[in-house]
Every structure is written in C-alpha cells, then in structure tokens.
Amino acid sequence: MTTLGTASAPPGEVDTGRLAVGETRDGTAVGLPCAVINGASDGRTLYLQAASDGDELNGVGVINRVVPRLDPAALSGTILVVGIVNYHAFQTAEHRNPIDDTKMNRAYPGDDNGTSSERIAAATFDAATRADLALDLHQGSTSRMIDEVRVRCGRRHRLHDECLALAKAFGCGYVLDQKGPGGQLARAAPDEGVPTIDPELGGCVGWDQESIDLGVEGVFNVLREYGFLADDATVSRQTRAKGFDQFGSPAGGLVRFRAALGDRVSAGDLLFEVTSVFGETKARVTANNDGVFWRTRRLPQVATGEYVCSVGTNIDTY
Incomplete structure (x- = not known):
C-alpha cells in the first residue's frame, strides 16, 4: 500500500485525495489535490508536481491529461502526484502565494511550522524526497518562451549528470543548464539524492495546447526511459544553454x-x-x-x- 495524503493505493490501483497543508483564514482545511498510481510490478518511484507558481497552468494541463492515461496494470513502480502546489495563488490566478507574498519555488525545503508557503513546501518536499526522480512542471510565467527543461542543481553538483540525463529523457529540445536560486525544488531535492528537473513548458496566459502536448510527451518519455513502462524509449539530442x-x-x-x-x-x-x-x-x-x-x-x-x-x-x- 502506497499513501500520499489521503490517497492510498495497493499495487495495481489508483487513488486520489488531498495532502493537508494548513487552514484558510476562516479555519477551513486546505488540502492539495494528490494522487497515487501504484504499478502492478515493482520499480522506481516518480514524483510529479505542478503549479508551484499559481498562474503557471500548463503543468496542471499536463497532469490533467497524463493521469487518466496511466494504467497501473501496465506500470512498474509508483507515481506520486501533487496536481496544484500553490493552492492559494491558484485560486486567485496569481504568481505568488497571496497569504505570505512568497514565490513558492523559493521556499524549499520548507518548514512544517513555518509560513503558509514553507508548510506547503515542506509537505511537497517530503513527497518528492520519497521518490527516485522528480519532475517539477513550470512554464515561463505569462511571458513568451520556448519549451525547455531547466537543470538547476549546478554543474559541480554530484547529481548533475543524473539531472542532465533526466532533462534529456524528457526531451523538450532545449535545456538550460544553470544553477538556480536557493529555495528551488530542483536545487533542494538533488541535495537529498533525488534527480530533479524543471520542465518549463512555454509561457502563456491560461493553457497553451502545444506546450501541454509536449509536456505530456515528456512525462511519457521519462516513464519509458526509466522503466516505468515497457515501451522502448527514444532519447534525442538536446540543445543546451549554460547561461542567459x-x-x-x-x-x-x-x-x-x-x-x-x-x-x-x-x-x-x-x-x-x-x-x-x-x-x-x-x-x-x-x-x-x-x-x-x-x-x-x-x-x-x-x-x-x-x-x-x-x-x-x-x-x-x-
């Protein structure tokens, strides 16, 4: 049995639920939408999350399309999903958490007893560090940007090659290989031994279908490359930038x-x-x-x- 929040699934099954992260101003419990897809066969664990910035919705679109296509009977290993990380910002279509005016992807690894953002970061960081690999789905906010993947641990990090290989497997075509700011999941999780990348799926207001399609393809590329699915993986050469x-x-x-x-x-x-x-x-x-x-x-x-x-x-x- 694998559990994330109130989602709990034995091998070969799927369940959805909520991951508790505190309360709203009227005392209503806040729970992030989460899912467990537990494969029928043993294998690795993948952690997948979206919308740590509340106006970056393409990642939510990816999860919305990926999860219904996952058949646990054909899956080796487990996928843990948090579909909306920055709950408060998502509700108001804002980039930062309006409760504490914080950019969520600067709050990792978080604090169980901290601010709203720190508590959310702590809960999702705990889920991410249970995994063997992690994908933190982003986009270039509401600006215009190519589809790319970011490797944020830094080129001297002990897991740099593993993160770079994960970015290549995702296969957007472009990779930014540049150490990111402190507090990013893709910087903090590799310190705990979990290769983690930021797919940055274009940039738009609302949803961009082409970027979502590319993100869906990227998730399935990773599932094939790392043995979650039996299909053969095709890994293509990527164009990498090391700076801006x-x-x-x-x-x-x-x-x-x-x-x-x-x-x-x-x-x-x-x-x-x-x-x-x-x-x-x-x-x-x-x-x-x-x-x-x-x-x-x-x-x-x-x-x-x-x-x-x-x-x-x-x-x-x-």
Missing part, C-alpha cells in the same frame, strides 16, 4: 521584435527595436553573444530599463 543574456529597454515606447523564439542569433544581430507611438525609431538592441532567442515579454509597451527579452548563451548539444 537578458535585455532591458534603453528607452520607453513600443517593442518590435526582429528575432523569433528559437532563432539562432549571432553577436551583433538585431533583436528588437523600440519606437514611439508614431513609429519613430528610438532604440535598436543587438545580441551581445551567439545564442538562441529564448524568451520575451508579452506586452509591447515598455518603460526605460524594463525587461524585454533573453538569449540563451554558451550553446552546445548533448
């Missing part, structure tokens, strides 16, 4: 992009222009280094110094 160049606007106005997401750019290539309301050119910004046009703001209007776009740099394939 980020660009702000040198002037206020309206942005016109001259590169498209995923384009290879060379140092000196024009990335974007800033114009006045009347179309007069106010500034032109070029790439500092060779790389991949990775991410952009969604809205065209910018103030001086405001974020505009990012280029993935130090590119190779593996």
Whole structure:
C-alpha cells in the first residue's frame, strides 16, 4: 500500500485525495489535490508536481491529461502526484502565494511550522524526497518562451549528470543548464539524492495546447526511459544553454521584435527595436553573444530599463 495524503493505493490501483497543508483564514482545511498510481510490478518511484507558481497552468494541463492515461496494470513502480502546489495563488490566478507574498519555488525545503508557503513546501518536499526522480512542471510565467527543461542543481553538483540525463529523457529540445536560486525544488531535492528537473513548458496566459502536448510527451518519455513502462524509449539530442543574456529597454515606447523564439542569433544581430507611438525609431538592441532567442515579454509597451527579452548563451548539444 502506497499513501500520499489521503490517497492510498495497493499495487495495481489508483487513488486520489488531498495532502493537508494548513487552514484558510476562516479555519477551513486546505488540502492539495494528490494522487497515487501504484504499478502492478515493482520499480522506481516518480514524483510529479505542478503549479508551484499559481498562474503557471500548463503543468496542471499536463497532469490533467497524463493521469487518466496511466494504467497501473501496465506500470512498474509508483507515481506520486501533487496536481496544484500553490493552492492559494491558484485560486486567485496569481504568481505568488497571496497569504505570505512568497514565490513558492523559493521556499524549499520548507518548514512544517513555518509560513503558509514553507508548510506547503515542506509537505511537497517530503513527497518528492520519497521518490527516485522528480519532475517539477513550470512554464515561463505569462511571458513568451520556448519549451525547455531547466537543470538547476549546478554543474559541480554530484547529481548533475543524473539531472542532465533526466532533462534529456524528457526531451523538450532545449535545456538550460544553470544553477538556480536557493529555495528551488530542483536545487533542494538533488541535495537529498533525488534527480530533479524543471520542465518549463512555454509561457502563456491560461493553457497553451502545444506546450501541454509536449509536456505530456515528456512525462511519457521519462516513464519509458526509466522503466516505468515497457515501451522502448527514444532519447534525442538536446540543445543546451549554460547561461542567459537578458535585455532591458534603453528607452520607453513600443517593442518590435526582429528575432523569433528559437532563432539562432549571432553577436551583433538585431533583436528588437523600440519606437514611439508614431513609429519613430528610438532604440535598436543587438545580441551581445551567439545564442538562441529564448524568451520575451508579452506586452509591447515598455518603460526605460524594463525587461524585454533573453538569449540563451554558451550553446552546445548533448
């Protein structure tokens, strides 16, 4: 019998339930939606979670489509799922937990007796560190971004190669291999011996079906590669960036992009222009280094110094 919160399933069965993480302001219990898919045969354990940022919904879309397709009779091992991590932010469609104004993916490993976010982080970290592998499904917030996977433990970490292999198995096509900020699950869980990655499934408002489809495919790629499913795995070469160049606007106005997401750019290539309301050119910004046009703001209007776009740099394939 495998249990996560109130979900409990013997081998060959599935159950859903709630993972308790505290109470709301009126004393109502808060439970994160969770599931246990317990395979009929022994094997590894995979932990899967989504929406640690409350407005990043593509991961929820992936779980919504993956779980109904999982047949425990054909599964070796166990899958533990938390479908919505940042409960309070999800309810209000906000990025940060509005109870304590915290970005959830900066709160790991959490604290059972801490703030709202720390308690949620502690409960989900406990679930993640019961697993052999972990996927923390994200997206580029509401900006525009290519589909990619982030390896956040740092290239000197003892589990770096395992995390990089997991990112390759997921197979988005692009990998950012750069040590992340403290408090991220994908940094904290490898310290406990669990290879963990952040699939960043595009960026949108609401759901983007293409990114969700790619995420569903990525989860099944991992299930095949790590022996949860008997199907043969196909692992393809990935384009890896080891760094980012980020660009702000040198002037206020309206942005016109001259590169498209995923384009290879060379140092000196024009990335974007800033114009006045009347179309007069106010500034032109070029790439500092060779790389991949990775991410952009969604809205065209910018103030001086405001974020505009990012280029993935130090590119190779593996």
